[in-house]
Amino acid sequence: MSSESPQNPLETLHSFTEGTIEGAIKEAIEEAHLLLNTLEDQIKLGFFTGPAATEIKPSDEQPSPLEDDSFRAD
Template identity: 65%
Template sequence: MSSEPSQNHLETGHQFIEGAIEEAIEEADLFLTFLEEQIKLGSTAPAKTELMPADEQPSSLEDDTFLTDWL
């Protein structure tokens, strides 16, 4: 049959997509579990947070970048 290789290719593609979806769901579940644990511990900040020194941070008056999105 000439449609057999095509059907096999579709099944393989379908299995690949199902596997990718299952893996994404597992990863999302692990991430949500991690977030729940962090919330229970009272910390939602990432472990590595880099802050600019105070003299390099723009003051609230200097930082008007949010306005450019609306204009």
């Protein structure tokens, strides 16, 4: 027989939940790392040809500035 006392069910649940959360976090980090490595490799090889997020449009495509004078108290 073991001399260890049985754990409180709440402690057991807490340990299980904590372990599950830690495992999920580790798995998410590993998957994110894999994704970043894959994207980095694709960029290096020239496979990533999507438009840049900071692409500047020609001035004729820029939205005209809106002037709202309704807040002025002249």
